[in-house]
Amino acid sequence: MIPLIDMHCHLLAGLDDGPSTQEEALAMCRLAYDDGTRMAAATAHQNEDWPEVTPERIRLAWDRLVQALREAEIPLAVFPCAEVMVQPDIESAWVKGRLLSVADGRRYLLIEMPHGCFLDLEATVRGLVAQGVRPILAHPERQEELLHEAGQIERLIEAGCLVQVNAGSVAQPHSRADAKALKDWFQRGIVHCLGSDGHSPRRRPPLMAAAYRQIQQWAGHAVADRVCSTFGMAILQGLPLRLPKPGPRRSNWFASWWK
Ligand SMILES: [Fe+2]
Numbered sequence: 001m002i003p004l005i006d007m008h009c010h011l012l013a014g015l016d017d018g019p020s021t022q023e024e025a026l027a028m029c030r031l032a033y034d035d036g037t038r039m040a041a042a043t044a045h046q047n048e049d050w051p052e053v054t055p056e057r058i059r060l061a062w063d064r065l066v067q068a069l070r071e072a073e074i075p076l077a078v079f080p081c082a083e084v085m086v087q088p089d090i091e092s093a094w095v096k097g098r099l100l101s102v103a104d105g106r107r108y109l110l111i112e113m114p115h116g117c118f119l120d121l122e123a124t125v126r127g128l129v130a131q132g133v134r135p136i137l138a139h140p141e142r143q144e145e146l147l148h149e150a151g152q153i154e155r156l157i158e159a160g161c162l163v164q165v166n167a168g169s170v171a172q173p174h175s176r177a178d179a180k181a182l183k184d185w186f187q188r189g190i191v192h193c194l195g196s197d198g199h200s201p202r203r204r205p206p207l208m209a210a211a212y213r214q215i216q217q218w219a220g221h222a223v224a225d226r227v228c229s230t231f232g233m234a235i236l237q238g239l240p241l242r243l244p245k246p247g248p249r250r251s252n253w254f255a256s257w258w259k
Pocket residue numbers: 008010083197
């Protein structure tokens with residue numbers, strides 16, 4: 001199987017609601033490696049619930065994880081990352097260096113919608129792109145408005161946003177309607193990368209392979225390889241990406257019935 005790249009996994013011990021100890025973090029890394037993951041964005045929340053999580057603390061925790069992986073002889077490559085909750089001053093926080101980019105490369109920034117509400121992120125996306133960093137929206141499929149309302153996610157992609165879907169949403173969709181909408185997203189090239197959003201070895205394990213197989217079934221090998229591997233590799237290395245233009249929505253009732 002192609003090396004899986006996990007673009008969103010809480011692996012930094014003691015920083016947020018991910019693993020509380022390094023042993024737990026290593027158990028997650030072993031699980032991920034055995035499941036086929038070869039690179040992972042070791043992510044911590046940056047939001048008002050975790051005000052002490054600064055770029056410097058993430059870098060230090062990432063350093064400790066790299067050392068622990070070496071000592072435990074687990075050949076998983078990890079990269080420092082933050083999951084930044086959108087806030088009114090996100091653009092100035094970025095400019096002042098208060099937010100950690102994906103792999104600390106200053107090319108991509110993993111962002112998430114504030115919990116429990118839906119915001120129009122187009123201006124935020126355009127503002128960040130103007131500052132030279134490309135936002136990647138974490139798990140937009142959790143948002144009814146983005147998954148099910150025509151044109152919403154396409155508008156964000158058009159503004160320069162990338163889309164990261166959670167492996168769990170693919171392997172175990174909440175409903176048949178969600179599964180159908182996600183299948184449509186993969187077939188139309190809406191999704192750019194996959195993350196486990198792992199938090200622990202048990203509660204939310206860092207697994208990707210089942211989702212990879214489902215994406216293969218839904219949209220074929222080429223899409224599964226791009227979303228689960230090659231785009232993630234490029235992003236972690238800070239390389240620019242030329243995104244596929246999203247395919248058109250299927251609009252007539254016969255097409256949606258025939259799917
Ligand atoms: Fe997360």
